């Protein structure tokens with residue numbers, strides 16, 4: 001018998017990366033693969049602090065820390081040291097830290113990457129040379145066309161939204177372009193590019209670069225008893241509250257781990273929920289609440305006490321799979337998007353940056369499972385979306401059967417793709433076999 005496979009996992013230090021990579025790691029661990037996840041010290045401590053008391057870390061997963069995972073010399077030292085101590089058989093890195101594969105390559109260790117964005121959004125980085133060849137950008141990253149249509153069947157992309165372009169000035173952020181070029185170059189070192197997606201969501205993009213293999217939707221195996229990389233403690237009391245609500249009645253509203261909005265927008269969100277006349281569950285992170293208006297929030301909470309719940313961090317996946325959820329008012333971070341799609345929940349889209357504008361467009365135009373505001377044309381959002389506008393969109397979304405029906409169809413396909421014999425399942429199992437040999 002050969003030695004047990006041992007994967008060293010290196011995630012980007014952000015909530016939207018750590019969570020899917022943790023979920024994936026749990027999946028590998030279930031197949032008898034030993035996992036060591038390395039985080040920067042501060043992240044490591046944050047995850048441990050956020051764990052509920054009864055949680056424990058799955059036996060086959062070890063969390064370790066190093067002073068800074070963005071420092072490639074430190075990571076190199078760690079890989080060398082760990083390899084000497086307990087033999088690493090594979091290094092799995094977040095594609096946004098792809099250059100760490102160099103150290104693994106030097107030591108003859110197998111390499112794989114996992115992408116936490118959609119495949120469509122990762123393509124411009126992965127296929128950088130094609131964008132240059134086709135005159136979409138020059139070799140310094142400057143857009144030469146306003147829109148790019150990656151394929152005739154998917155929505156066009158505004159080039160000012162490509163990661164390295166500052167969408168306000170339209171100028172290239174030189175260091176971000178260098179970062180993208182560095183990732184692009186390092187992709188030659190990987191044998192696998194895994195992605196939290198599915199052929200049912202992104203058939204076209206995945207066809208355009210068959211090296212990207214979908215293994216999604218990634219689901220948290222079991223929130224209590226399995227760490228999924230939360231930075232904040234989840235408020236499980238909301239599940240009991242959801243149990244008391246009517247089926248498909250509740251608006252769930254949450255904007256991920258990074259959204260910042262001003263006090264005016266915040267009050268418009270509150271106004272929308274007040275006007276909607278429907279039960280709601282709203283996540284307002286403590287950091288956001290304290291910067292905005294705690295007194296206003298307190299008053300709002302009291303006024304809405306019989307109809308709505310405001311919490312500071314939800315067990316989101318369990319919320320989205322709860323039968324009382326009617327729709328998800330979201331910023332369209334890729335994880336939130338995939339989690340909603342895997343639960344058949346229609347979306348109201350309020351993107352604020354990064355990949356979210358294109359995700360929103362994709363949700364509305366390609367998948368037809370949601371509605372958005374007036375950002376569709378140039379992929380920028382109008383200054384403030386008012387409570388009245390939001391209420392009207394919520395009514396439109398919930399008043400039409402088609403969004404729910406499309407979302408339910410997609411959910412069924414996604415569940416089939418991760419069942420034995422499904423496409424994502426097969427990709428995952430091929431990866432497991434490769435890791436073990």
Ligand SMILES: O=c1ccn([C@@H]2O[C@H](COP(=O)(O)OP(=O)(O)O[C@H]3O[C@H](CO)[C@@H](O)[C@H](O)[C@H]3O)[C@@H](O)[C@H]2O)c(=O)[nH]1
Pocket residue numbers: 014015016017019020116117230254255256257258259283312313314315316317332333334335336337339353354355356
């Ligand atoms: O109350 C909450 C709110 C969120 N989440 C989880 O937090 C994650 C949030 O991820 P995501 O929806 O992707 O949002 P961000 O945290 O904003 O993620 C960043 O990273 C993503 C992946 O690169 C990008 O798609 C986003 O635009 C970027 O903002 C998801 O798994 C949620 O289930 C909770 O567990 N509880």
